[in-house]
Amino acid sequence: MKRTVRDKRGAGGPATIHDVANAAGVSIATVSRVLAGNYPVAEATRVRVLKAVTKLDYTANVHARRLLGVAPGPIAVLLGDITGPSFAALARGVEREAYNRERLCLIGTTDGDPERELALVETMRQQQAAAVILPGGAWDLDEYPQQMARYARSLRAVGGRIVLCGRPPLDEPAPNAISVRYDNEAGAAAVARVPLQAGHRRFLLLPGPAGLSTAEERLAGYRSALTGAEVLVRRAEFHREAAREAVLAALDEHPTGFTAVLCGTDVMAAGALEGLRSRGLRCPEDVSVTGYDDIPGARDMNPALTTVRVPYEEMGALAVTLALAESAPATQLLETRVVIRDSVAPPA
Amino acid sequence: MKRTVRDKRGAGGPATIHDVANAAGVSIATVSRVLAGNYPVAEATRVRVLKAVTKLDYTANVHARRLLGVAPGPIAVLLGDITGPSFAALARGVEREAYNRERLCLIGTTDGDPERELALVETMRQQQAAAVILPGGAWDLDEYPQQMARYARSLRAVGGRIVLCGRPPLDEPAPNAISVRYDNEAGAAAVARVPLQAGHRRFLLLPGPAGLSTAEERLAGYRSALTGAEVLVRRAEFHREAAREAVLAALDEHPTGFTAVLCGTDVMAAGALEGLRSRGLRCPEDVSVTGYDDIPGARDMNPALTTVRVPYEEMGALAVTLALAESAPATQLLETRVVIRDSVAPPA
């Protein structure tokens, strides 16, 4: 019987397989085999080992296993902001599916900063992530394809995949890049038709910041449904305050220019509603408002918001399913659905 | 010059330090030293190595480093539900601080299931997490201390700490357990005083489920402020629907029993508001309502909700700061603050 260097493990780290082997009076190979259960071991030996394992509270060191390529790689998700309800829903889908598949879930937030995103992708490669999931709109349409291709290449070396969620897919698809999207444009067109069919003809559009793919796609959807109608577009960040100020400014410049406001997100709609209210305009009697995303707070707004439901959680789950699948389709499109509440009514 | 087993790294994994050493014509020790910069290396050698590194896109394998104890352990946070706005805020604080300290952030969700929590703590120990952060109320006050002590012990072997966030601290503090809390009771008492001072005397309390520490503490706060007033307590889960039904039931049983509803969370308040509205009761004219947490949607509710602001994000950041500090105080208490909006008015 070989004795290991450290016979009595006192202050030092966790129990190792050596400690268990010593305690049970067997070799480390036998311990490993008992735990794996993939090799015949005499019953008496087995119980002895198992007893030592519980006594020492032993667990195999994941990093050693990972070094051998035995342990599975983690799933990483890079969010703009966990606090955003739609990001959170997506993260939940990712986490749930990762847990089901016994994968660890790594999380990082980029605050919309491309440099930070790059740094995080790099970190995830070091961790040998099996998948890196990138949700949210993409900026800077020029460099974007190269950047994503770079990400994919970087991950390919460690056997990982990159999943674009709600971002434009790569024109020239990398073998390990997957795109999961929802029909942003169709959803926008569908909500736009709600006030349109209620009789509105003059619209204020707050699609979100220029250059962000999500905002552009939603704007395109609004426009396609609203051909012929009078349309006023104002750019504003995806935030409550920005939307409020945009509505106020629009009201100042075109006091009678619109009877309906189509917002790029539900939080923008919240800001728009507040702006309207602060000018004494009631929704939906005076002005109708729609949002996008169907965040949990949408139905508690004043009035309950008519918006577009996006299957964020399903997207997250699907992202990891596809990333881990043997052969995955390079791209997948999910449906959106408009949900009618109380924020749209016929114009006065 | 020693040649490694794998001379041309084709399909196989990422570049190793051996590959770099080969490419630069030096030993692996030299490569390591160039990268670490903690040992003199001739300038010519240095640039040669660096060139090879960029050419091969090399990054040190984290798992090998972790095996040597060189790489720092990750920070883990175990949420009930990422989608909950307060959990999300806390997670954001954790992630931000972890990023600042160049730690990886692991995330897991328990869905309030103790078994799943146990499994996740175990997983995090395997990952040798430097800290495991447990936010949210604690169930089952009987077994709770032992369970937490077990968590702490389990983590101590790998040099990790456990941080209880908004949970009751351990009576007999483990050396590696930290508790970060906010003054739940004082906050509850403070909001309760708002309708009280407005003249209300008959209250409906919906503190949340029995046995959950958060709900119990809030209830205690409500009660302490409301001595002498008429108080009706109804238990309901921390959900919108449960709160709505509870309000409806209370209305049925005691039609004139209360003029103000004090809710355990803001989402419960949303449900309560809907219940009231569905019976034709206006808020705040007929019934006043308060919440707790000050989630982002609170101010967009109808009417904007008077509630208690809890510094969740700061709590998250503080949790990792303390967990990583050399010598941390075992417990820390944060302040809450009531935020007055439009959901409380004098009784009719």
Add this chain to the structure above:
DNA sequence: AACGTGATAGAAAAGCTTTACTACGGAGGG
């Protein structure tokens, strides 16, 4: 001229696990 010294670089061990390979005793068959 012999020797110490500083600068630089390589060899090797350690860290923990899995698994292919080797070894050994006993049972069964020729």
Add this chain to the structure above:
DNA sequence: CCCTCCGTAGTAAAGCTTTTCTATCACGTT
């Protein structure tokens, strides 16, 4: 009675990095 094979268990290598220890060379010193 000898050989073979099976059941069981140990040995050692591999996986990748960091760091200690050792080695070499060229100088400067006495």
